[in-house]
Amino acid sequence: MSTELTTAEEIGVGEYRYGFHEPVEGYVFRGRKGLNRDVVAQISEMKREPEWMRQFRLDSLELFFQKPMPHWGGDLSQLDFQDIYYYVRASDRQEKSWDDVPDDIRRTYDRLGIPEAEKKYLAGVKAQYESEVVYGSLQEDLANKGVIFTDTDSAVREHPDLVREYFGTVIPPADNKFAALNSAVWSGGSFIYVPKGVHIEFPLQAYFRINSENMGQFERTLIIVDEGASVHYVEGCTAPTYSTESLHSAVVEIIVKRNARCRYTTIQNWSNNVYNLVTKRAMAYGDSLMEWVDGNLGSKLTMKYPAIYLMEPGARGETLSIAFANRGQHQDAGAKMVHCAPHTSSRIISKSISKGGGRSSYRGLVKMQGDAHHCKSNVVCDALILDPQSRSDTYPYIEVDQDDVAVEHEASVSKIAEEQLLYLMSRGLTEPEASAMIVTGFIEPLVKELPMEYAVEMNRLIELQMEGSVG
């Protein structure tokens, strides 16, 4: 029984379903590899940006050059910034109908099932292919209520006041090296504005696809949820499997105003040649709720710690994260909760699975600063290690200035117990089925938070990861 499966694993069958790439003819623009002022200036020029944005980019580039590579987290020594395409445009227009999207690009999204999903349960969709958004839609009634859901490039042109007010305020370019890089070369991403009191019932989804080899994708997302409004935004990410590395380095800024709610769900399933180095941060104001639901299944290395700054009393922050590190992968993921005001609360639940020599790390920060008294934070990290070759680490940081606060941290590391496998197998389940069931159960507390369609997708992805798990 195990011989066949081992062979299947060796050749990588069933490990990654999205590794295909469609040959696309006639890209509109493909710059040269590498990064300097000219490349950045050219991006800005091609986008016909206002001078302030051009200057913002060039200043950010200087910061990027000045800042050292992070020496913590994952191994970045193989990442060569001069071996990457920073701006690639496959199509010169963003379409409102899938029929108008060039056939070879559309085929990719068909294979990913996006147009179908849109018909069934989404309020709006953005599809980003390489550097630019190639398709966008938003339900008409939402547009009539003043909801804006567009790509960030269009937002710079069409909603300059809103963009200028918030862009780069949550994550300034100087925040870290990759935030600086994104600020210099950003392209695409979603811009969302939800007006006061507007509730968006169905999720808005963005789908990010890298197709070229050595591609760098640097989308920039800005979400503003005005007072008393609510939105659920979902992003999915995939890329073809190449033998050389690609880089995905996004910046996501979110402002959740008083009494508003925002949930941001990521199902990241990059192929195993992608460095995924992302900065995500939200500012949550009085009595608001910000939630990150973060699923990391793909990539070679992910370093991502979605943050929530709790700015006013009553603000709540929650991060649920799942990481699955398979062979050749390092998931360095976690969360940051910064309590800047009294009477704020946060919760972090992190579950990680390591398999086939993969490594997952939880890295988290809970900070209660200044007069942030009467705050609560609860952190639970559970790691499941499926075989002796795999690894799991936990790096929890807690910084508290006040006495009147409650911070709880629990961590556990477990292996699939022989007794659990025996029990399930003695009821007729094969070993891979039994392992998959145990793993699915392990992440169930998070998966049940996902909308049903995504929960099904998540479980399916986990099952795929578990295929060939018998060595």
Place this chain on the structure above:
Amino acid sequence: MSSVLTIRDLQVSVEDVPILRGVNLTLRQGEVHALMGPNGSGKSTLAYALVGHPKYEITGGSVEIDGQSLNALDPCERARLGLFLAFQYPVTIPGVKVSDFLRHAVTNIRNPHRKEGEGLIPMREFRKELKQLMEELGMDTEFARRYLNEGFSGGEKKRMEILQLALLKPKFAILDETDSGLDSDAVRVVSEGLRKLAGPQMGVLIITHHERLLEYNVPQYTHVMLAGKIVETGDATLAHELHNHGYAQIRERHPVEAAEERDRQQRFATATAGK
């Protein structure tokens, strides 16, 4: 044709320590056997070895169902041939819903040649059957939505085992101390449940210290194990006698095995003292 489970001269070691030293037992569909014996005599070892626990290594002899050897089969293949163990200590599997687990199990058992990824039995049909069985066993149907054995009381766990037995309808069921740790009401529920299930299509091997389970399920055969061997086989009266008088007379009648039992206890005491 009625099936038969044949255990022939079975020898089993755990971490290279021999526990079973040549067990012989033949169980036919429709029969009820009781297996008794003092603690450490090897009853649970036999149960685990039959079901295919990887730590319990068969070093000699054979286990067969209708002539097909189970020795080299994994637990899943054995289950698909119709073998079932009601565990003494059912494990908890967090996050796995009882109904999801049972639907997978029942699909595989009823379609033993199912390939991975092939469809499960239809949801409606399965739900209906499960609901009916739970009601028959006096179980709250809410249990189907709970996580497998998580937060279950001792009695609830044992009832869950009986529910699985009812659903999977094995040819051969081994019950490893299914009545232990239960109050008398729970024992009655489990005993009655088993009586309803056991019939001409099921061979049952009941491992027990107590008599209650056997009152409801009168064995045709009672086997007594001592130091890794079945030393006596009788009928229901033997079970009754052992319950009333303990194992002193058994040890007297089988001095060689009794001596081996003492040796084992000593070795065990020395080994644990050294740790």
